[in-house]
Amino acid sequence: MPLLEETLARIVPPDAGARRDAAERQAQLTKPAGALGVLEDLSVQLAGIARTCPPPAPARPVVAVFAGDHGVLAQGVSPWPAEVTLGMVENFRAGGAAVNVLARSCGAEVVVVDVGVASPVAADAVVWDRNVRRGTADLRTGAAMRPDEARAALEVGITVATELVGRGHDVLLTGDMGIGNTTPSACLVAALAGVDPAVATGRGTGVDDATLALKTQVVADALARLAASGAGPAADPLTTLAEVGGLEHAALAGYLLGGAAAGVPVVLDGYIAGSAALVAQALAPEVTAYLVAGHRSAEQGHTAALAHLGLRPLVDLDLRLGEGSGAALALPLVRSAALVLAEMATFDSAGVARKEA
Amino acid sequence: MPLLEETLARIVPPDAGARRDAAERQAQLTKPAGALGVLEDLSVQLAGIARTCPPPAPARPVVAVFAGDHGVLAQGVSPWPAEVTLGMVENFRAGGAAVNVLARSCGAEVVVVDVGVASPVAADAVVWDRNVRRGTADLRTGAAMRPDEARAALEVGITVATELVGRGHDVLLTGDMGIGNTTPSACLVAALAGVDPAVATGRGTGVDDATLALKTQVVADALARLAASGAGPAADPLTTLAEVGGLEHAALAGYLLGGAAAGVPVVLDGYIAGSAALVAQALAPEVTAYLVAGHRSAEQGHTAALAHLGLRPLVDLDLRLGEGSGAALALPLVRSAALVLAEMATFDSAGVARKEA
Numbered sequence: 001m002p003l004l005e006e007t008l009a010r011i012v013p014p015d016a017g018a019r020r021d022a023a024e025r026q027a028q029l030t031k032p033a034g035a036l037g038v039l040e041d042l043s044v045q046l047a048g049i050a051r052t053c054p055p056p057a058p059a060r061p062v063v064a065v066f067a068g069d070h071g072v073l074a075q076g077v078s079p080w081p082a083e084v085t086l087g088m089v090e091n092f093r094a095g096g097a098a099v100n101v102l103a104r105s106c107g108a109e110v111v112v113v114d115v116g117v118a119s120p121v122a123a124d125a126v127v128w129d130r131n132v133r134r135g136t137a138d139l140r141t142g143a144a145m146r147p148d149e150a151r152a153a154l155e156v157g158i159t160v161a162t163e164l165v166g167r168g169h170d171v172l173l174t175g176d177m178g179i180g181n182t183t184p185s186a187c188l189v190a191a192l193a194g195v196d197p198a199v200a201t202g203r204g205t206g207v208d209d210a211t212l213a214l215k216t217q218v219v220a221d222a223l224a225r226l227a228a229s230g231a232g233p234a235a236d237p238l239t240t241l242a243e244v245g246g247l248e249h250a251a252l253a254g255y256l257l258g259g260a261a262a263g264v265p266v267v268l269d270g271y272i273a274g275s276a277a278l279v280a281q282a283l284a285p286e287v288t289a290y291l292v293a294g295h296r297s298a299e300q301g302h303t304a305a306l307a308h309l310g311l312r313p314l315v316d317l318d319l320r321l322g323e324g325s326g327a328a329l330a331l332p333l334v335r336s337a338a339l340v341l342a343e344m345a346t347f348d349s350a351g352v353a354r355k356e357a
Numbered sequence: 358m359p360l361l362e363e364t365l366a367r368i369v370p371p372d373a374g375a376r377r378d379a380a381e382r383q384a385q386l387t388k389p390a391g392a393l394g395v396l397e398d399l400s401v402q403l404a405g406i407a408r409t410c411p412p413p414a415p416a417r418p419v420v421a422v423f424a425g426d427h428g429v430l431a432q433g434v435s436p437w438p439a440e441v442t443l444g445m446v447e448n449f450r451a452g453g454a455a456v457n458v459l460a461r462s463c464g465a466e467v468v469v470v471d472v473g474v475a476s477p478v479a480a481d482a483v484v485w486d487r488n489v490r491r492g493t494a495d496l497r498t499g500a501a502m503r504p505d506e507a508r509a510a511l512e513v514g515i516t517v518a519t520e521l522v523g524r525g526h527d528v529l530l531t532g533d534m535g536i537g538n539t540t541p542s543a544c545l546v547a548a549l550a551g552v553d554p555a556v557a558t559g560r561g562t563g564v565d566d567a568t569l570a571l572k573t574q575v576v577a578d579a580l581a582r583l584a585a586s587g588a589g590p591a592a593d594p595l596t597t598l599a600e601v602g603g604l605e606h607a608a609l610a611g612y613l614l615g616g617a618a619a620g621v622p623v624v625l626d627g628y629i630a631g632s633a634a635l636v637a638q639a640l641a642p643e644v645t646a647y648l649v650a651g652h653r654s655a656e657q658g659h660t661a662a663l664a665h666l667g668l669r670p671l672v673d674l675d676l677r678l679g680e681g682s683g684a685a686l687a688l689p690l691v692r693s694a695a696l697v698l699a700e701m702a703t704f705d706s707a708g709v710a711r712k713e714a
Contacts, residue, residue, distance in 0.1 A: 031455055032563045032677070032678070035562065036676055038674035038675055039676070079712045079713045080389075084710050087709035090708075091707045096701060096702025096706070097701065098388055098392075098393065100700075101700045106693075205712070206390065206392075206712070316673060319392065320389070321388050321393055329689075332689035333674075340455060343453075344453060349453070350451065350454075351444065352444035352448055353440055353441050
């Protein structure tokens, strides 16, 4: 069986018994029922994923930053030059980017995966060479990549997730780098969450009104091209991905599937991750049970993507950077949710009186 | 000069030059301008407080949990028995409460300050005996405490902040414990933020509709009593505090003032801290420049309190526990904001191309 199909077959629902145990334990801890809000729901999710209660607190986080370039940049959808993708890969390698700082702050390792950078990238322990293609083609005028390339990039993501879990990482965080990559994200969100291009398209790293209008038209044109090709997006997420996606989007979708198949939680960063999660969800609906939305991006289509995924973001601070920054910021909240379940006293153990009935 | 007045005189505005340097540095870091959202504003605030750029990342956090009891409990405003305050103090001492778990998770120490618990509490290194009065009187029928008691409790908070900063703590987190303490909080918010008792009064740790109606009436009655006494709340925050506040509210207000006077950031927990911050703001408007809103409580009046303080909460996850839980959850975000400014590369240092003009 091909790796993708084999991975999809390995994704099973989280354990209902562990979830039930976690919900019951939350009710016995020394606090009013529900007083820890979203953290309680998160603890139940983590117990289900770990298939035991209390779940271990994630101790060895890793951020995989998938990097790729985008032919659609030729349309003028971003004010940033394409070489910034490579420049930022080198910045990640040197440890000077936001994701490096935020990952260090939460104790996470960073690996960078070149799945689609346009120029050659030197490989080492930090930057992995898994290049499938040196950047996509222009998705406004034709398919961004061939179906076999989309599949290969997806399988890169699966393999990376499997390798990282194999090295002992117990929670995976998503990251991305690719100048122009909010445009394919908007295409994926429009196609897979069924929202209008005007809703799915945002200002990315800060485009002006004229560029936003152009970008929205590019997304609308790509969607029209996809519809004309006769490929129903919901029926065939792989075709949608190949036609209007990006190489890092494909790899991210695979990374989510690989993480879920390996039974670990995956913390999503922002809009790029959200759009990739829609691809993963279309391939395996149960994958969302393994996903934690790290944050809500200021990129306007992200809210629609999160709604379609059924996820509530943990951090909501107007970030619009990508790289994995929002996922890294959320990690301490994920860890805390697990620790509460493991370490808090119960009313009985602490001898504290309960609320009157 | 009395300690309170001496402390108020020591609070100076944060350093404008360091704030300017931080804003300029943010614009040079390898990311689009503004892409780290609220974290960028927070880094500027921290630079101003530290009076240097980049500001040191808070390395020695401490949560002070101020505990007190409330005579208004006799009105039936909470389903929890008063002895839970003492029970939870013992739970804090043993390390089994939510705030203990969340403080450990972010590397913070916990100290518990008995400023108004109704029964005697054993003192040790964790639980400090600074009891001013064994619980307040019923604020519906008369003053919660005498003016000199309110002042003494305020000065307990100042002294605790000063001691903790003297021990090397470089960021103070607020915590509270007191069965019934959302009722005096609602009174303070109604009086000092000028909102209706129906807006200021919420469900606390989970009261039913009938209790919520009763609690709202209790708050309205207390406010009417305060108005009839002829004391204008804005004109005299100390009188407001004595008439309708709580001992832990007074101590928390002092703790904020003491932290600001010592030049360290103070991370607020939820509704109790927010209402105490209104007292501190009324005494010294510039104190808010030193405050970080850790989270937005599910307690409905908290949003009005934050608006009056001009603070945006970092965490917004439907928590309604108190103890310092929301402040502890926010601390990694505060630390990350400082680290970004100190550790990220600039476009020049990393040799990354900039956005086209």
